[in-house]
Amino acid sequence: NTRYRIALIPGDGIGTEVLPPARAVLDAVGRRHGLSFGYDTFDWSCARYRAEGAMMPDDGLDRIRHHDAVLLGAVGWPGVPDHVSLWGLLIPIRRQFRQYVNLRPIKVLDGVPSPLAGATGDVDFVVVRENVEGEYSEIGGRLNRGFPDEMAVQEAVFTRPGVERVLDYAFTTARRRGGDLVSATKSNGIVHTMPFWDELVREAAGRFPEVAWRQEHIDALVAKVVLDPARFDVIVGSNLFGDILSDLAAAVAGSIGLAPAANLNPERAYPSMFEPVHGSAPDIAGQGTANPLGAIWSASMMLDHLGHPEAAAEVFDAFTSVLAMTGVRTRDLGGTASTEDFTRLILEAVTGSQPAGRRGLG
Numbered sequence: 001n002t003r004y005r006i007a008l009i010p011g012d013g014i015g016t017e018v019l020p021p022a023r024a025v026l027d028a029v030g031r032r033h034g035l036s037f038g039y040d041t042f043d044w045s046c047a048r049y050r051a052e053g054a055m056m057p058d059d060g061l062d063r064i065r066h067h068d069a070v071l072l073g074a075v076g077w078p079g080v081p082d083h084v085s086l087w088g089l090l091i092p093i094r095r096q097f098r099q100y101v102n103l104r105p106i107k108v109l110d111g112v113p114s115p116l117a118g119a120t121g122d123v124d125f126v127v128v129r130e131n132v133e134g135e136y137s138e139i140g141g142r143l144n145r146g147f148p149d150e151m152a153v154q155e156a157v158f159t160r161p162g163v164e165r166v167l168d169y170a171f172t173t174a175r176r177r178g179g180d181l182v183s184a185t186k187s188n189g190i191v192h193t194m195p196f197w198d199e200l201v202r203e204a205a206g207r208f209p210e211v212a213w214r215q216e217h218i219d220a221l222v223a224k225v226v227l228d229p230a231r232f233d234v235i236v237g238s239n240l241f242g243d244i245l246s247d248l249a250a251a252v253a254g255s256i257g258l259a260p261a262a263n264l265n266p267e268r269a270y271p272s273m274f275e276p277v278h279g280s281a282p283d284i285a286g287q288g289t290a291n292p293l294g295a296i297w298s299a300s301m302m303l304d305h306l307g308h309p310e311a312a313a314e315v316f317d318a319f320t321s322v323l324a325m326t327g328v329r330t331r332d333l334g335g336t337a338s339t340e341d342f343t344r345l346i347l348e349a350v351t352g353s354q355p356a357g358r359r360g361l362g
């Protein structure tokens with residue numbers, strides 16, 4: 001029996017509604033595989049900020065540093081500025097734990113129609129997003145507030161080691177998938193950082209001669225993802241480009257409510273963090289109608305990361321079979337099922353499933 005300690009950070013809004021389903025699924029699949037999970041739940045959130053003046057305690061990161069993984073719901077709530085909630089919790093975890101890869105698989109699943117006519121099951125790609133530097137930098141700020149020459153300045157930071165490591169991860173992923181790689185860029189020299197990114201992509205390509213690759217300008221690329229999503233396999237992009245691409249791609253796959261993400265420290269020197277791509281969804285929070293699949297799929301990616309690909313694939317197979325074989329859907333997918341009802345079906349599918357035979361994750 002292998003035991004793992006998981007740090008749970010439900011956060012705000014529907015973050016608190018989608019983590020219990022993810023946890024229940026982990027426990028159910030764990031029982032079948034001799035895995036047990038011990039959870040420590042942390043109330044770090046906008047509610048905590050309002051009560052105590054900080055999203056997390058000063059030694060917050062030390063409290064989760066030795067966990068095997070972090071499972072996060074979502075943070076952000078109206079009334080607390082997003083820069084407070086994000087710089088106070090999400091971004092420090094990604095950075096301090098060197099989670100420099102944000103891996104976001106995109107699949108059009110059976111029974112989940114894409115809003116794009118013609119996008120079917122052959123849409124299956126991953127976005128590899130640089131997750132700790134780039135456009136999301138702390139250098140800069142607001143100047144001359146309230147004066148006519150008021151301005152905001154922010155320096156994008158692209159370091160050679162920071163870019164090389166995420167590119168190596170992306171090329172390795174493309175090689176493992178037997179697919180090709182597209183680098184999202186804007187290399188016409190207007191954005192200074194991008195010719196440097198391109199140079200490092202060419203160098204990385206030299207280290208992976210067996211991987212076919214090309215670069216596409218981000219503006220043309222987003223159009224192509226809409227027009228022909230099936231032609232992509234691995235897309236690697238900077239922090240901001242990868243962020244935008246991943247919501248676009250999630251919408252192509254039917255709903256942002258089912259998109260998963262893994263914030264990975266590939267060296268495993270620190271815990272990695274698993275979280276749905278979506279946010280706290282204040283517009284539907286408290287109704288019990290959130291789609292838990294983004295969180296459940298993220299938990300499945302956690303199992304994979306912890307070295308249990310069969311358990312991960314069983315979770316994936318359980319929810320894809322519920323989607324393929326029943327008409328039960330949460331509201332974002334056009335149904336009326338509550339989070340709880342939908343989760344119950346997935347739990348039944350996990351408990352009743354045969355050992356995984358089918359192909360699993362991204």
Ligand code: NAD
Binds near residue numbers: 018074082258277289
């Ligand atoms: P959002 O993802 O919270 O919501 C966008 C839309 O998608 C909403 O209409 C929402 O109802 C819907 N939606 C999202 N997840 C869903 C689910 N699981 N089931 C059904 N519908 C779902 O994005 P937003 O509105 O831009 O942001 C709201 C807050 O969340 C902000 O404070 C933002 O900063 C924060 N946020 C946090 C994270 C994170 O913690 N990783 C990510 C994105 C946004």
Ligand code: IPM
Binds near residue numbers: 086
């Ligand atoms: C995401 C979110 C975050 C990001 C925000 C909330 C800072 O959109 O995880 O994709 O941009 O990284």
Ligand code: MN
Binds near residue numbers: 243244247277
């Ligand atoms: Mn995003």
